[in-house]
Amino acid sequence: MKRLAANTMSLKLGEPGAHAGALMNSAEELVARVRAGEEEAFRLIFDRYSRPVLGFIFDMVSERSLAEDLTQETFVRAYRGFDSLREEARLSTWLFAIAKNVAREHLRSRRRDAFNVAIDGDESFELHDKKPSPAGQLLDKELNGVIQRALARLDEDKRLVFTLKVLQQRSYEEIAEITGFSVGKLKTDLHRARAEMRRRIGPYLGGEQ
Amino acid sequence: MRCEDYLPLIEEYFDGEADERIAEQIGAHLATCADCAAVLDALSFEQEIYARYDRGLEVSPSLWSGVSAEINGGAQPRPDTTRQSFLSRLRNIVAASLAAFTLRPALVSSLALLVVSVAVGSVWLAHRHAPAGVAVATANKQQNVVATPSPTNQVQPVETGGGGESKIISDVAVAGPGPIAEAEVKRGVPRASSKPVEVETLVPDDPQKAIDYKPQLGALTKGTVNISADDHAGPDNPVEIADVNYRPDDAESAPMLDPAQKEFARHVEQTQMLLRSIKNARASDEGTVNVSYERKLSRRLLAENATLRLDAETRGDKGSKQMLDQIEPFLLDIANMSDNASREEVHSVKERMKRNEIIAALQVY
Numbered sequence: 001m002k003r004l005a006a007n008t009m010s011l012k013l014g015e016p017g018a019h020a021g022a023l024m025n026s027a028e029e030l031v032a033r034v035r036a037g038e039e040e041a042f043r044l045i046f047d048r049y050s051r052p053v054l055g056f057i058f059d060m061v062s063e064r065s066l067a068e069d070l071t072q073e074t075f076v077r078a079y080r081g082f083d084s085l086r087e088e089a090r091l092s093t094w095l096f097a098i099a100k101n102v103a104r105e106h107l108r109s110r111r112r113d114a115f116n117v118a119i120d121g122d123e124s125f126e127l128h129d130k131k132p133s134p135a136g137q138l139l140d141k142e143l144n145g146v147i148q149r150a151l152a153r154l155d156e157d158k159r160l161v162f163t164l165k166v167l168q169q170r171s172y173e174e175i176a177e178i179t180g181f182s183v184g185k186l187k188t189d190l191h192r193a194r195a196e197m198r199r200r201i202g203p204y205l206g207g208e209q
Numbered sequence: 210m211r212c213e214d215y216l217p218l219i220e221e222y223f224d225g226e227a228d229e230r231i232a233e234q235i236g237a238h239l240a241t242c243a244d245c246a247a248v249l250d251a252l253s254f255e256q257e258i259y260a261r262y263d264r265g266l267e268v269s270p271s272l273w274s275g276v277s278a279e280i281n282g283g284a285q286p287r288p289d290t291t292r293q294s295f296l297s298r299l300r301n302i303v304a305a306s307l308a309a310f311t312l313r314p315a316l317v318s319s320l321a322l323l324v325v326s327v328a329v330g331s332v333w334l335a336h337r338h339a340p341a342g343v344a345v346a347t348a349n350k351q352q353n354v355v356a357t358p359s360p361t362n363q364v365q366p367v368e369t370g371g372g373g374e375s376k377i378i379s380d381v382a383v384a385g386p387g388p389i390a391e392a393e394v395k396r397g398v399p400r401a402s403s404k405p406v407e408v409e410t411l412v413p414d415d416p417q418k419a420i421d422y423k424p425q426l427g428a429l430t431k432g433t434v435n436i437s438a439d440d441h442a443g444p445d446n447p448v449e450i451a452d453v454n455y456r457p458d459d460a461e462s463a464p465m466l467d468p469a470q471k472e473f474a475r476h477v478e479q480t481q482m483l484l485r486s487i488k489n490a491r492a493s494d495e496g497t498v499n500v501s502y503e504r505k506l507s508r509r510l511l512a513e514n515a516t517l518r519l520d521a522e523t524r525g526d527k528g529s530k531q532m533l534d535q536i537e538p539f540l541l542d543i544a545n546m547s548d549n550a551s552r553e554e555v556h557s558v559k560e561r562m563k564r565n566e567i568i569a570a571l572q573v574y
Contacts, residue, residue, distance in 0.1 A: 039280070046276060050268045058264050068272055076279045147262045165224065166259050169569045172226050191220055198255060 028088040035082060046075055049092060052168060053099045059163040060103040062152045070106055074099045090177070096170075097178045100160065107156055143204070150200035154193055161186045162193035210234065215245050223252045225488070225563055236552070240494050253489040260485060469520055473529055476513055480536050481571040483507060484562055487543060490555055497549040507543035514540055532570075539567060 030048075033041030053074055058067035077098050085094050151159055160179055164170045165186075176183050215238050221227040222235045239246045483506050490498045514537050521529035542558050562568060 043273065046273055050272065054266055054268055055264055058266055064266065072272055072275045075276045079280045143258065143261060144263055144265070147259065166256070167262065187221070194220065194255070201258065
C-alpha cells in the first residue's frame with residue numbers, strides 16, 4: 001500500500017521551493033534515481049523521511065543526541081543497502097525497518113551495560129508519578145515529559161509497537177512488516193502497551209482511567 | 210456476541226483495522242452498550258493526548274552532513290557537540306567505571322546520592338552568582354536548559370543557517386510555584402535544515418514594550434472526545450499557569466518564519482485535528498453522528514484553505530499548494546454534511562480518509 005504521506009513529507013515551509021521537487025517524485029521514482037547514482041535523490045528521501053525516522057528512534061531510545069546518531073546510521077545503512085529494497089513503493093516501511101534494527105541493536109548493546117539497569121529502571125521515572133496534576137492545568141510541556149517517561153518504561157516490543165501504531169499511525173500490516181512480528185503478537189503487545197500507558201499517564205488526566 | 214467478546218475487538222475497530230463485517234457488528238453494539246462505548250471514548254481521548262505529544266525534535270543540517278560524509282566515504286562524525294552529547298559521554302564513562310563493580314544497590318544509591326548532591330550544589334552556586342531577575346527560558350521542550358547571562362541583556366538567537374522551528378524566547382515570569390518552572394514561546398514551523406535555538410538569556414523588563422503573551426494550550430479535560438482545533442491553537446484558550454512577556458523587538462532580531470508560513474502550519478494542524486475528530490466519530494443509537502461542531506470548523510477551514518492556497522500560488526510555493534489541494538475535498542465533504550449525519554455518510558468520508566491516508570500525510574508534515 002502506497003502511503004500518501006510519502007508524497008507530502010518533504011514540504012518545507014521555510015524554504016519555499018527549495019525541495020518542493022520532492023513532492024513531484026514518487027517513492028518509486030526517487031528509488032530509481034538513487035539506484036542510478038543520483039545522490040540528490042537520496043537527499044530528497046532524507047528530507048522526506050528523516051523527521052519521522054528521528055521521532056521513531058527517539059521514542060525507542062529516549063535520548064535526543066543518540067537518536068540523531070542512530071538516524072544518521074539508519075540513512076547510511078539505507079544508502080548502502082539500497083539494492084535490498086524490493087518494493088520501491090514501500091520505501092517508508094523499509095526505512096522504518098532499518099531504523100528499528102539500528103535502534104534495537106543499540107538497545108541490546110546497552111542492555112549489556114550493567115549501568116543501564118539503573119538508567120532504565122523504574123526508579124528513574126518516578127519523579128512526577130506521585131503528584132498527579134489536575135488535567136486542566138497540565139501543560140503540554142509536562143505532558144510530553146510524562147509520555148516520554150511512560151514510553152521509556154514499556155518493554156522494548158511494546159514500545160516498538162505502540163510507537164509505530166499510536167504515534168506514527170502505521171497500519172497493522174506495516175507494523176508487522178517493520179517489526180517482523182505476527183499480527184496476533186502485535187495486537188497483544190499493543191493492547192498491553194496501551195493499558196500500561198493508560199495506567200501511567202492516567203493520573204495526569206483527571207484520574208478517571 | 211456479548212461485551213466480553215467485543216472488548217478485545219474495540220481497539221481494532223478504533224484503529225480502523227477490524228474487517229468490515231466485524232466493524233459493522235461492533236458499531237451496532239457500541240450504539241446500544243454504554244460500557245463498551247466508554248471504552249471507545251477512552252481510546253479516543255487517549256489518542257487526542259498522544260496527538261499532542263511533541264518530542265521537540267528538529268532535523269539539524271548537521272545530520273545530513275554526517276550522512277553525506279559517510280556515504281561519500283568520509284565517515285566524519287557529525288560536528289554536533291551538544292550538552293546532551295557530553296552528558297551521554299559522561300554517562301558512558303560512569304557506566305564503564307561502575308561496570309567494574311557488581312552494582313550492589315547500596316553502592317549505586319550512594320554514588321547516585323553523591324552525584325545528585327554535587328549537581329544540586331553546582332546549580333545552587335550558579336544561581337547564587339547570577340544577577341537578580343534572571344529568567345531562564347528554554348528553546349526546546351525536551352532539551353536541558355542553559356542560562357547564559359548576557360552583559361547586553363539581549364536575546365541571542367542561534368543562527369541556524371536555514372531556519373527551523375524557531376523558538377523565540379523572551380523574558381519569562383512564572384506565576385506561582387508549580388511543576389513547570391519554565392515557559393516558552395514557540396514560533397514558526399518545522400524545517401529540515403534547522404537547528405533548535407538552545408540557549409536564551411535574560412532580557413531587561415521594559416513594561417512599555419512588553420505585551421502579555423499566553424501560551425496556546427487547550428485544557429486536557431476528560432469529555433472533550435472530539436478534538437477541537439480551537440483547543441489546540443486558538444488564542445481564545447489561554448493557559449493561566451504562566452505569563453510570558455513577549456517582546457516584539459526581540460522577535461524581530463531572531464530567526465522566525467513569516468506570518469503566512471505560521472498561518473499555514475496552524476491551518477494544517479487544525480485540519481488534522483478535524484479529520485481525527487471525524488475518524489473517531491461514532492453513531493448514536495439513532496444511527497446518526499452529530500457533526501455540527503466539525504461542520505462549523507470545516508467551513509471556517511475551507512475559507513481559510515482557499516485564501517492560503519491563493520497565497521501559496523502567488524508565492525510560487527508548490528508544496529504548500531499541493532497540500533492544500535489535498536485537504537480541500539475533505540473539508541468540502543465535512544462542510545456539506547448535515548448536522549446529524551448518517552452513519553453511512555460519515556463512514557464514506559472515513560473510508561476516503563483511510564484510503565488517502567490524509568491524516569498520516571498531515572501528521573508527518
